[in-house]
Amino acid sequence: MQDQKTKILLAPAALVFTGLFVVPLSYFFVISFWRIRLYKLVQDFSFSNYVSVFQEYMHAAVFTFFISLTIAIVTTFLAFAIAYLVRFKAGRFGPFILYIAMVTMFGGYLVKIYAWKTILGTNGILNSAMLWVGMIDEPLSWLLYSPVAVVLTLLHFLLPLALLPLVGALNSITDDPILVARDLGATGYRTLVDIILPQCQPGIVSAFALSFFISAGDYVTPRLVGGPDTFMVGNFIESQFVNRLNAPLGAALAFSTLTICLIALALFRILLSRSLAPK
Amino acid sequence: MLSPLVLVVFFSFGSNQNATFPVGALTLDWYRVLFKNPEFWVGLKNSLVITVSVGVLSTVIGTCAAMGITKLKSTKANTVISALSLPIMMPPLVLALALVSIYSGLGIRMGVHTVIMSHLVFTQPFVIVIVNAQLANFNFASVDSARDLGASPMRSFFDIVLPNIRPTIIGAALIAMAISLDDFIITFFTIGNGMTLPTLIWGMMRTSLDPSINALGTLVLFATIGFSAIALRITKYQS
Amino acid sequence: MREAKTSATTGKAIVRMRGLSKSFGDNVAFHPHDLDIQEGEFLALLGPSGCGKTTLLKMIGGFLAPTTGTIEISGEDVTRYGPEKRRTNLVFQGYGLFPHMTVRQNVAYGLKLAQTPKKQMDEKTDRMLSLVHLDGYENRMPQALSGGQAQRVALARALVMEPTVLLMDECLSALDLQLRKEMQDELRTIHAALGGTYVFVTHDQNEAMSLATRIAVMKDGNIVQQGSAKDIYENPASRFVAGFVGEANMIKGRRAGGQIHAPDLQCAVTSDGVDCDITIVIRPDVIEFANPELQYDFAMLGTVQSKTYFGSHLSYDVDLDHGRTIKLTQTLSPADSTPEVGQQLRIGWNADRCKILEAE
Ligand SMILES: Nc1ncnc2c1ncn2[C@@H]1O[C@H](COP(=O)(O)OP(=O)(O)O)[C@@H](O)[C@H]1O
Ligand SMILES: [Mg+2]
Numbered sequence: 001m002q003d004q005k006t007k008i009l010l011a012p013a014a015l016v017f018t019g020l021f022v023v024p025l026s027y028f029f030v031i032s033f034w035r036i037r038l039y040k041l042v043q044d045f046s047f048s049n050y051v052s053v054f055q056e057y058m059h060a061a062v063f064t065f066f067i068s069l070t071i072a073i074v075t076t077f078l079a080f081a082i083a084y085l086v087r088f089k090a091g092r093f094g095p096f097i098l099y100i101a102m103v104t105m106f107g108g109y110l111v112k113i114y115a116w117k118t119i120l121g122t123n124g125i126l127n128s129a130m131l132w133v134g135m136i137d138e139p140l141s142w143l144l145y146s147p148v149a150v151v152l153t154l155l156h157f158l159l160p161l162a163l164l165p166l167v168g169a170l171n172s173i174t175d176d177p178i179l180v181a182r183d184l185g186a187t188g189y190r191t192l193v194d195i196i197l198p199q200c201q202p203g204i205v206s207a208f209a210l211s212f213f214i215s216a217g218d219y220v221t222p223r224l225v226g227g228p229d230t231f232m233v234g235n236f237i238e239s240q241f242v243n244r245l246n247a248p249l250g251a252a253l254a255f256s257t258l259t260i261c262l263i264a265l266a267l268f269r270i271l272l273s274r275s276l277a278p279k
Numbered sequence: 280m281l282s283p284l285v286l287v288v289f290f291s292f293g294s295n296q297n298a299t300f301p302v303g304a305l306t307l308d309w310y311r312v313l314f315k316n317p318e319f320w321v322g323l324k325n326s327l328v329i330t331v332s333v334g335v336l337s338t339v340i341g342t343c344a345a346m347g348i349t350k351l352k353s354t355k356a357n358t359v360i361s362a363l364s365l366p367i368m369m370p371p372l373v374l375a376l377a378l379v380s381i382y383s384g385l386g387i388r389m390g391v392h393t394v395i396m397s398h399l400v401f402t403q404p405f406v407i408v409i410v411n412a413q414l415a416n417f418n419f420a421s422v423d424s425a426r427d428l429g430a431s432p433m434r435s436f437f438d439i440v441l442p443n444i445r446p447t448i449i450g451a452a453l454i455a456m457a458i459s460l461d462d463f464i465i466t467f468f469t470i471g472n473g474m475t476l477p478t479l480i481w482g483m484m485r486t487s488l489d490p491s492i493n494a495l496g497t498l499v500l501f502a503t504i505g506f507s508a509i510a511l512r513i514t515k516y517q518s
Numbered sequence: 519m520r521e522a523k524t525s526a527t528t529g530k531a532i533v534r535m536r537g538l539s540k541s542f543g544d545n546v547a548f549h550p551h552d553l554d555i556q557e558g559e560f561l562a563l564l565g566p567s568g569c570g571k572t573t574l575l576k577m578i579g580g581f582l583a584p585t586t587g588t589i590e591i592s593g594e595d596v597t598r599y600g601p602e603k604r605r606t607n608l609v610f611q612g613y614g615l616f617p618h619m620t621v622r623q624n625v626a627y628g629l630k631l632a633q634t635p636k637k638q639m640d641e642k643t644d645r646m647l648s649l650v651h652l653d654g655y656e657n658r659m660p661q662a663l664s665g666g667q668a669q670r671v672a673l674a675r676a677l678v679m680e681p682t683v684l685l686m687d688e689c690l691s692a693l694d695l696q697l698r699k700e701m702q703d704e705l706r707t708i709h710a711a712l713g714g715t716y717v718f719v720t721h722d723q724n725e726a727m728s729l730a731t732r733i734a735v736m737k738d739g740n741i742v743q744q745g746s747a748k749d750i751y752e753n754p755a756s757r758f759v760a761g762f763v764g765e766a767n768m769i770k771g772r773r774a775g776g777q778i779h780a781p782d783l784q785c786a787v788t789s790d791g792v793d794c795d796i797t798i799v800i801r802p803d804v805i806e807f808a809n810p811e812l813q814y815d816f817a818m819l820g821t822v823q824s825k826t827y828f829g830s831h832l833s834y835d836v837d838l839d840h841g842r843t844i845k846l847t848q849t850l851s852p853a854d855s856t857p858e859v860g861q862q863l864r865i866g867w868n869a870d871r872c873k874i875l876e877a878e
Contacts (some may be wrong), residue, residue, distance in 0.1 A: 005432075009347030012340040013363060013403055020378065020400040021366050027384060028377035102511055106457040107503030108284060110480045111496040115283035117484075118290070125286070156283060176614025179581060183601040183608050184628030184679065194627070198618045209368060217370015220464065224484060234372050241376055251380070254373045278619045279630075 032251035041247065049252035057236055057253055064216055064233040065260060067147055071154050072212035078155070079162035079207055080200075087170040098167060105160035113224050116153040120144040120225065145227025153221050158214060162207035169203025170196070198276040205272065209265050216261050217254075233257045284500060291493035309494040319495070322479040325391055326460060329475060333398040334456040340399065341406025341455075342448055346440075348407065349414045360411065364404040374401070375468035382469065389471030397469045398462060402455040409454065409514070413447040414440075450514035457506035460499065532557040532715050533578060533683055538587035540573050547573040549739045550586060555683065560709055560716045562726035565736030566762065571719040572611075572687055574736075578717065579608040579685050592682055607676035608685040611692070613668050615660040621671050622647070622656040628679045646678040649708065666697045673705075677712070686718045690725065702728050723763045727751075735759050751801070753873060760799045760873070767805070767844050769798045778874075782842045787815055787869060795877035802833070804871040805846035807863055814866030820844065822861045832856060836865055 035044045053061075082101075086094035119125050120143040127139040143149060173196060181191045197204075219234030226232070233253060240250030292305055313319050344363070348356045366374060378397050382389055417440065425435040441448075463477040470478065476499050483492040531554035539550040548570040555561055563571045576582040578589065580601035588597045596604050607628075616624050625646060629639045647653055650670040660668060669689060676684055690698045690705075706729060709716055720726050726733050727747040734744045735758075743755040754760035757768055771780025773796050778787045780798065789796075800816075808817055820836040823843065832848045834857070846865060848856070857863055 006347045006350045009343045013344035016399045024377035024381040027381045103507045106507050108500045110463050111500050115287045176610045176612050177616050180614040185602045185631040217372045278623045
């Protein structure tokens with residue numbers, strides 16, 4: 001009877017999850033093997049979409065992979081640094097930083113992109129400021145509409161999101177083992193590497209995965225601040241849908257990217273746990 | 280983290296058209312322009328309907344699920360929570376396209392209702408995680424005592440559990456609303472021909488340098504940040 | 519600042535503290551003291567919660583910088599050193615095991631940091647693990663250990679470093695009574711086998727008495743008395759010590775002209791000393807049911823109010839005729855008659871077995 005009740009309580013959430021996540025994604029996966037003929041979906045089973053992904057979009061995939069990897073690594077690293085300061089160094093200031101992070105986390109995806117557009121533009125604040133200080137003689141045009149802008153914008157957007165799992169992980173580490181490590185002769189650096197980081201592994205993986213996947217799937221940021229050369233896989237996927245009405249190819253592109261990302265994530269996990277394993 | 284956002288707010292009150300410094304004189308012109316725009320009112324209405332519906336539905340569904348999860352063994356509970364949280368990890372574009380594909384595959388007409396459905400799948404994990412964290416601290420012996428004193432399971436939920444987790448539930452609802460209100464990608468694809476405030480921002484960003492975008496952005500920003508801030512206050516950072 | 523209390527003893531001091539104190543803001547957690555710890559001794563810091571035991575221990579270990587004063591260990595001034603630079607090791611109350619390391623990795627971690635050669639490290643670790651009876655548990659993770667086992671790992675991890683002073687902070691208090699007794703025996707055995715200087719913090723007087731060669735009783739940031747268990751039990755220096763270490767009946771009175779007057783006493787007793795308010799401290803085991811053939815310095819009438827059986831002894835509350843209750847214990851032997859509740863009888867004790875405290 002207890003079991004029955006638990007099932008009833010979980011049923012609506014399970015229904016939403018299945019009906020609006022599992023089923024659509026499975027269908028989407030199936031579509032990736034179909035074909036388009038005369039603007040109509042044709043049920044089929046062919047790998048031709050994947051073949052063309054491989055042939056035509058490899059460069060975009062590789063570019064996306066590296067830019068997302070960069071963003072994920074930088075974001076995770078910065079978020080860890082902030083979370084570390086909040087936990088161990090910031091004292092009274094810590095909760096305030098956290099508060100800001102949490103308040104801005106869920107707000108203004110588009111506004112943040114837009115804000116960076118105004119900051120990095122040729123007439124933007126950054127250029128104006130640097131001109132005024134005399135660091136540069138003419139505005140840096142590569143600030144906006146470049147991979148740098150994409151990295152900066154996404155970093156800013158992802159930082160609060162990545163911060164949360166890391167703060168959680170660091171807060172669940174108790175003080176005693178850290179004090180014991182010092183007592184046994186560990187320097188601050190050794191304590192970090194031997195005691196703190198290994199215990200944060202799940203948090204680090206979450207932060208990394210979150211930043212990596214969201215970057216890899218984003219198309220709005222590259223579209224708005226990335227310029228003509230920064231085309232990421234997301235842009236191609238979107239354009240297959242919106243402009244060319246070729247859903248199967250878009251789906252194949254999406255799943256190829258997801259697969260690559262998952263493999264990368266798995267590698268990251270293995271690498272991380274190898275390098276942090278106690279010897 | 281804050282400064283880019285502060286900037287937008289700043290420009291929304293300045294007379295300079297190009298959103299560069301100097302900001303210019305203090306003005307409410309851009310808000311006036313915005314409020315004269317009929318699309319703003321359409322977007323606002325849709326956004327309100329979506330935000331409120333998603334807030335209510337995901338809170339009810341998520342709270343039920345969280346209650347159910349507390350009854351599971353901890354390893355199983357963790358698995359369920361991780362599974363239900365997968366939609367957060369999924370790039371929104373992929374989720375959006377998958378949803379669009381199945382809606383059109385099934386011949387479902389798209390509009391505000393499909394947006395609400397779609398939002399549920401990635402707002403409910405937040406509600407579940409937040410409420411579940413609070414329930415983990417809740418002492419279920421008091422429910423047993425209530426049952427012992429003759430309360431029905433329903434009655435003991437409303438008399439004992441709910442009053443204790445009410446702030447958390449309200450907080451979770453506000454977070455869900457903030458996420459829903461802010462979402463652009465999934466809304467954009469699943470709303471069909473409709474529009475919401477974020478899709479309006481998108482339109483403005485792509486077409487012209489319309490300074491009322493700063494005003495609109497500021498409004499959305501204040502709403503989402505306001506929701507989050509209130510949520511944090513009443514839950515006292517418990518998540 | 520108050521003048522430092524000198525309680526330093528002569529002999530071979532391995533830790534020498536001079537004018538040591540610690541304040542947190544306005545709150546003085548440990549008042550200025552001189553304190554020496556002798557090589558090879560097992561010192562217990564005993565006192566109620568919040569009296570500053572952990573504060574003192576953490577200053578010795580280097581986890582807290584003292585507000586005033588200096589600490590020397592083995593003749594070297596270590597006042598400004600952190601724990602990583604001191605040859606002391608602390609066993610924490612919550613053990614502080616590294617949750618991501620096996621038992622073996624936990625124990626070997628300090629040796630690894632000290633870059634001990636592998637062979638030597640393995641040998642030392644093995645020896646230590648078997649000393650604390652953990653052979654066979656080397657590859658367990660801390661989560662899979664019982665409280666007693668976790669305690670042993672924490673102890674082994676500190677001991678393997680061969681610290682000049684081993685510091686322990688209430689490290690047995692989380693264990694249940696049975697296990698705690700076993701661990702006390704084991705700690706004593708290990709101390710006897712390995713030697714070394716141990717400082718042990720506890721709020722449990724039985725634990726302090728069973729382990730320590732010297733006890734320092736603390737109260738409100740002060741060390742109020744030091745000495746062997748017997749010393750402190752028999753000659754408490756204050757009402758606080760008398761009440762905290764063992765049970766005591768305390769009767770207030772006044773000494774005037776070599777005579778003790780106390781409203782609770784039904785008799786007058788002679789006592790040398792200046793005229794002042796006094797407290798008579800009488801341990802329950804000192805009081806007897808009066809044998810009519812014997813003479814007692816103190817003797818009075820009362821009624822047995824309650825009687826509790828403890829196996830090896832009986833404990834009684836006896837209401838004296840005008841209200842005050844006296845506790846006494848009676849060691850059981852088959853020949854003894856045991857009074858019943860409600861029985862009227864005479865109790866008595868001798869002056870040389872009780873302690874007279876002059877007013878504080
Ligand atoms: N980090 C700290 N900050 C402020 N006060 C402290 C701190 N640590 C201990 N205290 C205070 O110092 C006093 C002694 O504490 P402690 O040494 O932990 O006592 P014990 O170990 O005897 O229970 C207490 O009043 C406690 O509140
Ligand atoms: Mg303590």
